[in-house]
Amino acid sequence: MENTGRKQNNGPASPTDRGDDADSRDPHTTFLDELRRMRILVVDDNSDNIDLARAMLAKSGFMNTVAASSGTLALNLLAQNTANNQCRIDLVLLDIMMPNMDGYEVCGRIRSQIEWADIPVIMITANAMWQDEIASISFTAGATDIMFKPIRRVELIPRVISALSLKRERDLRKSREDELVIELAERRIVEERLNHLVTHDDLTGLCNRRQLEKALDRVAHRAEHNGVASGLLYLDLDQFKVINDLEGYTVGDEVLIAISRLLRRHFGAAHLVCRVSADEFAVVIEEADDKAVLGTAESLHRLMDNYRVDVNKRTYHIGASIGVVLIHPDDGLSANTILARANQACFAAKSHGRNLVHLYSKEDAEMDILRSAAHWVPIIRAALAEQRFCLVYQPVLNVTNGRFQHYEVLIRLINTDNQLVSPVNFIPVAESMGLIHDIDRWVVLSAINMLATLPPELAHVSLNINLSGYSFQDPTLFALIRDQITERGIDANRLIFEITETAAIANAEQTRQMIIRLRELGCQFALDDFGSGFNSFAYIKNFPVDFLKIDGSFITNLPNSAMDQSLVKSIIDVAHSLGKKTVAEFVENQAVLDMLTDLGIDYAQGYFVGEPRRTIDVRGDAHDEA
Numbered sequence: 001m002e003n004t005g006r007k008q009n010n011g012p013a014s015p016t017d018r019g020d021d022a023d024s025r026d027p028h029t030t031f032l033d034e035l036r037r038m039r040i041l042v043v044d045d046n047s048d049n050i051d052l053a054r055a056m057l058a059k060s061g062f063m064n065t066v067a068a069s070s071g072t073l074a075l076n077l078l079a080q081n082t083a084n085n086q087c088r089i090d091l092v093l094l095d096i097m098m099p100n101m102d103g104y105e106v107c108g109r110i111r112s113q114i115e116w117a118d119i120p121v122i123m124i125t126a127n128a129m130w131q132d133e134i135a136s137i138s139f140t141a142g143a144t145d146i147m148f149k150p151i152r153r154v155e156l157i158p159r160v161i162s163a164l165s166l167k168r169e170r171d172l173r174k175s176r177e178d179e180l181v182i183e184l185a186e187r188r189i190v191e192e193r194l195n196h197l198v199t200h201d202d203l204t205g206l207c208n209r210r211q212l213e214k215a216l217d218r219v220a221h222r223a224e225h226n227g228v229a230s231g232l233l234y235l236d237l238d239q240f241k242v243i244n245d246l247e248g249y250t251v252g253d254e255v256l257i258a259i260s261r262l263l264r265r266h267f268g269a270a271h272l273v274c275r276v277s278a279d280e281f282a283v284v285i286e287e288a289d290d291k292a293v294l295g296t297a298e299s300l301h302r303l304m305d306n307y308r309v310d311v312n313k314r315t316y317h318i319g320a321s322i323g324v325v326l327i328h329p330d331d332g333l334s335a336n337t338i339l340a341r342a343n344q345a346c347f348a349a350k351s352h353g354r355n356l357v358h359l360y361s362k363e364d365a366e367m368d369i370l371r372s373a374a375h376w377v378p379i380i381r382a383a384l385a386e387q388r389f390c391l392v393y394q395p396v397l398n399v400t401n402g403r404f405q406h407y408e409v410l411i412r413l414i415n416t417d418n419q420l421v422s423p424v425n426f427i428p429v430a431e432s433m434g435l436i437h438d439i440d441r442w443v444v445l446s447a448i449n450m451l452a453t454l455p456p457e458l459a460h461v462s463l464n465i466n467l468s469g470y471s472f473q474d475p476t477l478f479a480l481i482r483d484q485i486t487e488r489g490i491d492a493n494r495l496i497f498e499i500t501e502t503a504a505i506a507n508a509e510q511t512r513q514m515i516i517r518l519r520e521l522g523c524q525f526a527l528d529d530f531g532s533g534f535n536s537f538a539y540i541k542n543f544p545v546d547f548l549k550i551d552g553s554f555i556t557n558l559p560n561s562a563m564d565q566s567l568v569k570s571i572i573d574v575a576h577s578l579g580k581k582t583v584a585e586f587v588e589n590q591a592v593l594d595m596l597t598d599l600g601i602d603y604a605q606g607y608f609v610g611e612p613r614r615t616i617d618v619r620g621d622a623h624d625e626a
């Protein structure tokens, strides 16, 4: 306990010195009133002294006093006033000279009890020649202050006020700390719940893709560091689409559930079974050599080959194409590579005639890359040279005010038949072949040009521009954006850059730096496809973004999925608690929009709100009836 006692005379003494009658006009009234409600314990073996002290306190408005005539009784009173680790006594006036248990001992006991450690204690004793020594022993015992008799009110009250205000401040600080602890705990719960939701597949209860990625991380790690070999089976149902088309989605769902059960029974708890997409499953075979992995793949193939589904008196043979990847200790494979290889092997199994097991080989991957890159690279180069790109603009509805202030910019490639090609076909190739920077620059220039040439009645419109994860590896992009903003004289906050969560995480530090620099210019940022990564919440804190754009996969089926609803709600709540706005994409009907509005979404985007178009017109903003 610090010796604050010596400084306390220059504390907030003035209000009381002026007397009690001035209180109602005093600006300190409320604060003082709060102090006056605090409880003071007076301890003295002489009842006259107790009466005197209580009378002085009462005269200054401190009516909430209790008294004890011995050290033992004082400790009893403190105990009676203690519940839930809190004591309702806020100050002790403690006589030193008492029979049996003196003030020093009482004070020492008060300090040793955790619930009482913060209660200020003012020691009171007869005037004596050895004042310094008494003071020294008192402070060693834990006293806050010391006073010598005779006690005068003008001296007592300022010290009481000082001690009580210190106590009150400490109480407030402590309760704020408690609140913070609770708030953090609540956020942890939300994260935990979210983690559970995002790791399981809604329909079948199997683990989902995110969980698979985690397991593969573990497998890759164990291969590299512990020399443990494993395998991955990737399974694509050959005839599922037929059933879905002929018998309808409900039957399709039932078949998926039945197959999930079959797989779970077949593999038991030994291997992780995941549903990766509609009709694709994966099985992680941990701690297994090549022979064991291939044997398991063959037995899975037989299982699926013998499996029949009876629907409406028809029997279906579904069959599966199975891709196999062997994971060896010295391969140095990442989780992503393992998954990509399994995919390619599965594709090869399918193209070799379905219902087969295919072990991954290098040619599968090369075929895969060539198939897309060889095709697309010349087309992209030509498009860049001949300006065969264009932008379309999709309106984003501000749900709160019903206005369209944001438009997302989406690139299209104009092919030789003058048809518009979606970027999902060429952006991945452009990224892997280093052509993305030219595309990014073209998009940024065109979008800023669009902003600069909009008519004055659309001066409130902001554009959302998608940046690839690779964009930030181009050091000239920042300068281009900065110079364009100045040259074209546009307001920087009309540019909102979207970056996907996965891309942001892949280059976390570079991305963070770029976000910070662009925000310094006044630009805004959105984290796109939020929730599709498997550790989303851990990352929001790292990226100083203005908007979270909830991944469309959680939105399309919202009214029918309780799980999506609670996930979306959690995202919205956490985003708001961090001061960020939320956007839902893929809003395709009124029911989804209504539900999102109820959940407190800030912005909505999707075919129902408005499709991407070649122009931004005033119509967009007058679209309130949407």
Ligand code: C2E
Residues within 6 Å of the ligand: 394, 409, 410, 411, 422, 423, 424, 427, 440, 443, 466, 467, 468, 498, 528, 529, 552, 585, 586, 587, 588, 605, 606, 607, 608, 612
């Ligand atoms: P994204 O940023 O998530 O963009 C949303 C995509 O969903 C767009 O596809 C959009 O047309 C589509 N969409 C909009 N509303 C709905 C809806 O209600 N339902 C469904 N099912 N889809 C909807 P798009 O234009 O084909 O773009 C695909 C992806 O390509 C974008 O995903 C974005 O990641 C990337 N991309 C688009 N333009 C650019 C660009 O200029 N630069 C870069 N680097 N990437 C871009």
Ligand code: CA
Residues within 6 Å of the ligand: 408, 466, 498, 528
């Ligand atoms: Ca986007």
Ligand code: CA
Residues within 6 Å of the ligand: 528, 529, 549, 551, 552, 585
């Ligand atoms: Ca998106």
